[in-house]
Each structure stands twice: as C-alpha cells, then as structure tokens.
Amino acid sequence: MQIGIIGAGTCDHNLAKLAYDTGYYIAKNKASLICGGLGGVMEEACRGAKRASGITIGILPGFSLHEANPYLDIKIVTGFSHARNIIIVRSSQAIISIGGEYGTLSEIAFALKLNIPIIGLKTWNLGNNVPIIKAKNPKEAVELALKLGLEKCYED
Numbered sequence: 001m002q003i004g005i006i007g008a009g010t011c012d013h014n015l016a017k018l019a020y021d022t023g024y025y026i027a028k029n030k031a032s033l034i035c036g037g038l039g040g041v042m043e044e045a046c047r048g049a050k051r052a053s054g055i056t057i058g059i060l061p062g063f064s065l066h067e068a069n070p071y072l073d074i075k076i077v078t079g080f081s082h083a084r085n086i087i088i089v090r091s092s093q094a095i096i097s098i099g100g101e102y103g104t105l106s107e108i109a110f111a112l113k114l115n116i117p118i119i120g121l122k123t124w125n126l127g128n129n130v131p132i133i134k135a136k137n138p139k140e141a142v143e144l145a146l147k148l149g150l151e152k153c154y155e156d
Helices: 013-028 041-051 081-090 102-113 138-155
Strands: 002-007 032-035 056-060 074-077 094-098 118-121 132-134
Touching: 002 013, 002 041, 002 081, 002 102, 002 138, 013 032, 013 041, 013 094, 013 138, 032 041, 041 056, 056 081, 081 102, 094 102, 094 138, 102 118, 118 138
Parallel strands: 002 032, 002 094, 032 056, 056 074, 094 118, 118 132
Antiparallel strands: none
C-alpha cells in the first residue's frame, strides 16, 4: 500500500514531529510513503520512515534529482511544478495531510475529487461537509489510512 503525505515545504517543530512520527508508523506497518519529495513535512515524514527501514517515494516538482530531500529511496523528476500534486494523490490509496499551505489544499481537492480518503493532522478545516477525517495523533492517522486505503483498494 502507498500512503501519501502532504504538507508544507517548511514547518515548525510541532508539525515536524507529527510528520516524523507519521512516516515512522507508515513504515512500521509495511506501507510505502509517497510525497512531494522536498523539505518540511515531506522531509520529516521521509526521515521517520527511513528510521523504520521504510520505502520513500518523492514526486519532485522541478528538473533535477538534486532538489530531493536526502531520505528518498525513489526520486521521480517531473518538471511539472504544482501539477505534480495530482500524481502524488493518484498514486496514493490514502492521504495524510499534516498542516499545509495552498499546495496542500490543491492535493486535498484532488483527493476529494478522486474519492481518496484523507486523514488530517492539524490541517485545513474546510467545514463539516468536507470528509477530512481528523486524527488525534500520528499512530491513529496511519491506522485510519491503512483501513480506509484497503477499503478503497477493494472498491477499485
């Protein structure tokens, strides 16, 4: 299973800890982590996944492997800038959103359109009619992503 991690390219210590722990739990549960491959939430999640010997995949926005964070196993260079967000979402069975800015919001919109489950940790609050499932902590977020992602696989 591939779980997408979305969030800002820069983050404070609290979001960095959430991202690190989330990546760690993804790897501990034998899932692969897919993200935008840059810094901030993406880098911290990958760092956590690598601590647990997990597989990390980065869908890079630019034209060079050198922009990738150092914790990626697989680096996919797209040259697509923000358009690469659809690739991240489409390649995930579930999405965990941690914090985030407008790029994260676009990924949330793609996931909603494609009916891919979204679990949120201190992320966008888009109102009661938007099905972002709020998790209390990284462990719960990953458990929900695994459960809902598997259900999504069976629907497809």
